[in-house]
Amino acid sequence: MNSAAVLNVSKLCLGTMTFGEQNSYEDAREQLNFARESGINFFDVAEMYPVPQRAESQGKSEIYLGRWLKEAQVSRERVLVATKATGPSGQMTWIRGGPTSLDSKNIEQAIDGSLKRLGCDYIDLYQLHWPDRYVPMFGDIDYDPTASYAPVPIEEQLEALSRAKEAGKIIHVGVSNETAYGVMEFCRLADSKSPLPRIVSIQNAYNLLCRTFDSTLAECCHHHHVRLLAYSPLAMGLLSGKYLTPERGPKDARLNLYRGRYAEAESRYSFSKPNCIPAVTAYVDIARRHGISPVALAIGFVLRNPLIMSTVIGATKLWQLKEIVEASEVKLTAEVLSEINSVHERYPNPTP
Template identity: 65%
Template sequence: MAVPLFNLAPDITVSRLCLGTMTFGEQNSLPQSFELLDKAFDSGINFFDSAEMYPVPQRSQTQGRSEEYLGRWIRSRNIPRDRVVLATKVSGPSGQMTWIRNGPESLDSRNIAEAIDNSLRRLQSDYIDLYQVHWPDRYVPMFGETEYDQSRIYSSVSFEEQLAALDRAIGAGKIRYIGLSNETPYGLMKFLHVAEGDFGNARTISVQNCYNLLCRNFDSGMAECCHHERYQF
């Protein structure tokens, strides 16, 4: 049975199933990763998601391997670049992953530009189809937290600076579209509002958040945003 398709953007058609690669390079060896990618691609999946911090659990010795394996697979199988849709992500501020740009400390323009170039090198690609902010450059409850704690607010890089950096990357042909991950309804709408000004090319087209039988946060707030902003879900 063929995997159904839908239009992620006017010029990008993706399979409704996307294969994540966060186990590639840790739980899955290179041959195992290639086998999984072969099976997915042969089944009609053309959409593959990674991140600069993958695989998990994150370690300095393995950081970036998931992107590397994905890029090596495309090259080894001689797959035309326009046959696959590559998505990857830039890490938000952490303080724990010191091997990624000292933390990374923030999502300022320098960090975003450096992360894009590094991902392109590991993926062995001239461009990234969907480039996502892995988590916000500000305090939000995530990764199991459910309640907002206003005492934990810290200074963040502005939405304007983040979008300006992403807009420049789009203009340079390094990325085609941008998306968000682990974002809140406030964050999504703020990114959309700011993009309406000087960064129209950097309008977000996707949100990648936790959603399963136990985590239904999307239904209580983000679904309304996505409905009115014409995101598919």
């Protein structure tokens, strides 16, 4: 049995990065209660959340999740909590005094900080939020060898995680925003240097507008039993179709609320990127013609991937969460999948 099999998670994982920014604690409680009633047992957070990240709000998402676990008297064995250590950043100086890295001291402090904010004795899945080395990520796809810098060795990162595992602070480990090379290195080191822990998951963006996982990463993950935690299945709301109006969506929707950060051409999910709006229009059209919602098309597309462990969803309103939970029951037909692939051929990865 591979180690991923022991993480018995629901197919939807509730992401929390709006908790403490777009969502108050009361909103969070409502969402978490509904998620639990709907059979969701898996919750994803990060020490740096909420997003957009700010010194004043950092840690609130973990605090809200921890507060709910306590208030709702959730039996700890019945839920799986995933959180993440912030990767290298010179900007988030409010985290551990900055600049953050994934050296052993930073990893140890990050785990202890998360446990404290969550009010938990252990974390079910502990993830490295992004690699401690140069990689093209968050929308970049081309590797630039000249951008490389001296990273913290992966072996040091695994040793720190191994110590935390031995101390009972974390159960499983995973990576995020990783590349095929990174997955292979983490697995190679774990296999050759016992007792270094083996990664069970990779949390990367995966949706109709970003299918980059499906090439080399999918093959590496398949052979190494690393499962995909697909984040942003709605491409931050774009795939709901709500930005297709002349005014480009509701004022309080993320891409408008934080326009300077998300909607500018250079940002990842910008609707001003070439092919973004044409692709979304084409996907919404497929959904409408087949009598399903655009959200069901987007969620169904992600969940049909056999390498999926769970998809990490997000909502700012309870009705959105209800729609996603309903959508997750819809199975896409071969005809719908074939139409999706035709659109993908025409507009491959408009927001990679």
